[in-house]
Each structure stands twice: as structure tokens, then as C-alpha cells.
Amino acid sequence: MPDLLVKLYELPDDRWRLEQLRNDGITVRNAMAYEKLQIIEWIRENFGKAWAGECDTAFSNRPISCFIATKNAGLVGFACYDSTMKNFFGPVGVAESDRNKGIGTALLLRCLHLMAAVGYAYAVIGGTDSVEFYEKTVNAFEIPGSSPGIYRDRLY
């Protein structure tokens, strides 16, 4: 699974997308510290221990480098940046029942706009098998020779 690179100085605007989701009852917003345990548990149940651990790390950053998507006061998606490595985006996940509604793109773009705002010029998408998703949404491109990248000699 390769790493990808994204130009943060050429990001699409995401305000209309957030508005559209809001009209459909879905809010994309910053994760708050008082929600940390619920969020991490939801990620562990839906996506496994490794991503739960990465998201936990995002809660140590200031500002907390995690965005969530909510519907009816429940969680339907999350995304993190500056977690496993500085300058890395991910992980991101959307509940199976709510995929293909634009939530993943909205979470991705919120994180990337924040990364641009704090001073990064590029973001690295760490070791992904969803290359097409990132190509389509933010024109990401593969970093040659980046697999396995930092994901080596890992515990299973």
C-alpha cells in the first residue's frame, strides 16, 4: 500500500459540501475532548485497534487533529491528521450504512484545509488501499517507492 501526496495549495472549496450535508442532517465538525472515549471505542468496533490508537494520538494534539461526522447525535465518520507522523493525513472511516454520500470527502477536505492553514504545503496520505478515492477527490498521486513506507516490522 503506497503513500500518496496531496497539494494543499490547490484544494477544492468545501463549504458548499458541508452545507449540503448539514441540510441532510449530517454535521462535520471538530472532535471534542469530552467525546474522546466514545469516538475511540466506535473506531475500535468499526475499524479495529490500529486506527483507534492512531485517533487516540490525534487527541494529544492542540488543536485536536480529528474531525467527526455526526447524524442524530451519533457518529457516522471520523478523520485524523498529524497522528502517526507529522504531515500525515489519516486514518479516515465512514460507517458502512452512510458511505457514498460525500461524508468521506467532507472529512478529508476539512482536515486538509486545516493542514494548509497551519502551514503545510503538502499532505501525505499514509499507506492506503483506497488510492482511487484520493485521486478522485483531491488529485492525490503516488509517492514512488513508498510501500511499505513507515509501516514495517509492525505488530499484528
Ligand SMILES: CC(C)(COP(=O)(O)OP(=O)(O)OC[C@H]1O[C@@H](n2cnc3c(N)ncnc32)[C@H](O)[C@@H]1OP(=O)(O)O)[C@@H](O)C(=O)NCCC(=O)NCCS
Ligand atoms: C474511503 C471512505 C472513507 C470513503 O467515504 P465515503 O463517504 O463513502 O466517500 P464519498 O461519498 O465522499 O466518495 C467520494 C467519491 O469517491 C468514491 N469512493 C468512495 N470510496 C472509494 C474507495 N474505497 N475507492 C474508490 N473510490 C471510492 C465514491 O464513489 C465517490 O465517487 P463519485 O463522486 O464519483 O460518486 C469509506 O469508503 C470508508 O470508510 N472505507 C473504509 C475505510 C477506508 O478504506 N478508509 C481509507 C483508508 S486510508
